Amino acid sequence: MGLSACDGRADGVSAPRISFVTMGCAKNEVDSAAMARALSGAGYAVVEDVEGADVIVINTCSFIQAATEESLEAIFEAARLPRVAAGDAAIVVAGCMPARYGDDLADELEEARAFVPCSKEDDIVAVVEAIVGPVPAAAGETATSAGAPAELARPAFSYVKISDGCDRFCSYCTIPHIRGRYHSFPYEDIRTAVAREVAQGAREIVLIAQDTGRWGQDLPGGRDLAWLVDALAGAFPDTWLRVMYVQPEGVTDALLAVMAARENVCSYLDIPLQHVSEPLLRAMNRPGSAEKFAAAIEHIRALVPDITLRTTLIAGFPGETEGEFEALCDFVAEAPFDYVGVFPYSREEGTAAYDLPDQLDEDEKAERAQILRDVADTACAARVAARIGRxxxxxxxxxxxxxxxxxxxxxxxxxxxxxxxxxxxxxxxxxxxxxxxxxxxxxxxx
Ligand code: SF4
The missing domain is CATH 2.40.50.140 (Nucleic acid-binding proteins)
Structure with missing residues (x-):
C-alpha cells in the first residue's frame, strides 16, 4: 500500500492512533485488550474510531470456515475505509487466521500490512512501530489519555484467561493447530489480571480458556482449578467468579465443593459434551456416553443443588445416524441442562474428521441443528420458567x-x-x- 514509516500521523507530533476490531470469542477480546494495553503503555493512542485510526488491528477468528469468512469480510470492510484506501492507514491482521493459514495468508491478502499470529501477539508494539514509527516524545499525554477500546470496556464483568492452547485434539477442531499445546498461566499472573479488572470496576470475573478444567496440571506445585477458584474467591470476596468451558473430566468434587461453599463463586458450569452417542464421541476423539453424562449430571446436582448447567452440542457429525440424532434430542428433551448451544458440524481442512466417511450435506446438518435447537429451547425455557417466585x-x-x-x-x-x-x-x-x-x-x- 506504500505507507512510509511516518505515514498516518496527523501532525508528526501526536501519538499514532491504533484501533481494534475483534472477531470471534471472548478469548480474542482478552487478547485484544492485552495488545491494547501494550500499545497504550508504549505511548500509542488506542482509539475507538476505526475511520480515524492510523493502524487498524483486526484480531481474527478462524476456528471454523464461517468465522474465517466473517474475519475476511471485516478485513475487506476496513480496506474500503477512505484513509486505508488512500494509503494513510494500515491494517494489521492478528490472531487465529495468521496462526491457521501462516504464510499462505500473506500471499493472498495484500490488504494487510502485517500479520501477527496468536503466538506472536506480544510483539504487537514492534509490529506497529515498524509501520508508523515510534511515538514522538512530545505525544505522551495524548496517547495515554485515549484508554482502551470501547468494545473492550465492560464495567460490570471482565474475562480473564487462565491458560491457552489445547492438548485434546478433538477430531473436528482446529484450535490445537491454531493455538498450540496447552499451557496454564501462573497463578500470580492470573491474580494480577483479576486485580486489574476489579480495580477498573469489574464486579464479575469470568475465567476462560480452551480447557479451564486442566489448569495447573502443567505447573509445578500440584495446584488445580478448584484451588485457583478458591484462592481467587478468597482474595476478591466482593467479586463474582465464574468458570466457563470445563470439559467433563475437569468437573471434580473439589471444584463443586468450592462452588457450594463460596457465595461469590457462581454455581454455574458450562460443560461441552458435543454429543451423547458413544461411537460418535469416539470418532470425535472425546470420552463419555449418554449413561456416563447422565450420571455425572446427577452427581453434580446432588453436590450443588442450585447449579446452572450449560452445554454445547454438534449436530450432523460425519456418520451421525438418524437414530443417534434422535437419541441426542431425547437426551436434551429430558432437560438435564439450563442452556444449550447447538452448532452444525463444520468440516475443517487439516482436522482428522475432515477425512471421515459419511459426511452429511449442508442442508441436512443445518436442519438437524435447528431441530435440536427447538428441542433445547422447549426444555430449557421450562427450566428457566421454573425460577419464577425464587x-x-x-x-x-x-x-x-x-x-x-x-x-x-x-x-x-x-x-x-x-x-x-x-x-x-x-x-x-x-x-x-x-x-x-x-x-x-x-x-x-x-
Ligand atoms: S477441547 Fe476439543 S473442541 Fe475444545 S479446544 Fe480442545 S480440541 Fe477443540
Whole structure:
C-alpha cells in the first residue's frame, strides 16, 4: 500500500492512533485488550474510531470456515475505509487466521500490512512501530489519555484467561493447530489480571480458556482449578467468579465443593459434551456416553443443588445416524441442562474428521441443528420458567434506550444466557430480586 514509516500521523507530533476490531470469542477480546494495553503503555493512542485510526488491528477468528469468512469480510470492510484506501492507514491482521493459514495468508491478502499470529501477539508494539514509527516524545499525554477500546470496556464483568492452547485434539477442531499445546498461566499472573479488572470496576470475573478444567496440571506445585477458584474467591470476596468451558473430566468434587461453599463463586458450569452417542464421541476423539453424562449430571446436582448447567452440542457429525440424532434430542428433551448451544458440524481442512466417511450435506446438518435447537429451547425455557417466585441476586449491568434496567443473576453467563430485567438499582451494583416472569431465556424481577 506504500505507507512510509511516518505515514498516518496527523501532525508528526501526536501519538499514532491504533484501533481494534475483534472477531470471534471472548478469548480474542482478552487478547485484544492485552495488545491494547501494550500499545497504550508504549505511548500509542488506542482509539475507538476505526475511520480515524492510523493502524487498524483486526484480531481474527478462524476456528471454523464461517468465522474465517466473517474475519475476511471485516478485513475487506476496513480496506474500503477512505484513509486505508488512500494509503494513510494500515491494517494489521492478528490472531487465529495468521496462526491457521501462516504464510499462505500473506500471499493472498495484500490488504494487510502485517500479520501477527496468536503466538506472536506480544510483539504487537514492534509490529506497529515498524509501520508508523515510534511515538514522538512530545505525544505522551495524548496517547495515554485515549484508554482502551470501547468494545473492550465492560464495567460490570471482565474475562480473564487462565491458560491457552489445547492438548485434546478433538477430531473436528482446529484450535490445537491454531493455538498450540496447552499451557496454564501462573497463578500470580492470573491474580494480577483479576486485580486489574476489579480495580477498573469489574464486579464479575469470568475465567476462560480452551480447557479451564486442566489448569495447573502443567505447573509445578500440584495446584488445580478448584484451588485457583478458591484462592481467587478468597482474595476478591466482593467479586463474582465464574468458570466457563470445563470439559467433563475437569468437573471434580473439589471444584463443586468450592462452588457450594463460596457465595461469590457462581454455581454455574458450562460443560461441552458435543454429543451423547458413544461411537460418535469416539470418532470425535472425546470420552463419555449418554449413561456416563447422565450420571455425572446427577452427581453434580446432588453436590450443588442450585447449579446452572450449560452445554454445547454438534449436530450432523460425519456418520451421525438418524437414530443417534434422535437419541441426542431425547437426551436434551429430558432437560438435564439450563442452556444449550447447538452448532452444525463444520468440516475443517487439516482436522482428522475432515477425512471421515459419511459426511452429511449442508442442508441436512443445518436442519438437524435447528431441530435440536427447538428441542433445547422447549426444555430449557421450562427450566428457566421454573425460577419464577425464587429470589436471585442480580448484578446490574445497564439500561436500555427506554431506561429499562437489566442485569444478570449467577445463573446467567454474560452474552449467552439472556438477562434479568429489574425495576431499580445502581449500575455495577448487586440487587436482590424475586423473579416474577420469564420469556424464553429472559427473566423479570422485582
Ligand atoms: S477441547 Fe476439543 S473442541 Fe475444545 S479446544 Fe480442545 S480440541 Fe477443540
Amino acid at each position: 429470589s436471585y441476586r442480580v448484578l446490574v449491568e445497564g439500561a436500555e434506550e427506554d431506561g429499562q434496567l437489566y442485569g444478570r443473576a449467577q445463573c446467567q453467563a454474560p452474552e449467552v444466557d439472556g438477562v434479568t430485567f429489574i425495576e431499580a438499582g445502581e449500575i455495577s451494583s448487586f440487587v436482590d430480586v424475586v423473579i416474577t416472569d420469564t420469556l424464553l431465556y429472559e427473566m423479570e424481577g422485582e
